[in-house]
Amino acid sequence: SLQVHSWNGEKWVFPWSHLSAACHQGTGDSEQLVLSFANHEVVLDGARLALLVPEIASFHLDCLRDMPAKFCSQGDKEEPFISRVSVRSLAGATPEPPFRAI
16 A cells, blocks of 8 residues: 655555556656546655656555655755645545445
8 A cells, every 4th residue: 555644744545456547747846746546636746756656656655755845955866855745536436336245
């Protein structure tokens, strides 16, 4: 599963089996990475996010978290930096059927 933590204290857990797509856009300090799960979309804004794509493709990430943009200059310039994370419910998403014991 993938844990997503926001700076304001919100936490989510998404099973990798529900990932349907990932899309990276932008370059430099203005990048966006969108992860589409069955019922939610996780949007990451930041820098060097393209470095996360191979990790996502191989399901090797276990946690993502954002940090205020003011900390970007203090971080490692070779590592991804997430300045904002947002999670939104996909309107009209088809709910999964409830689990039933057989």
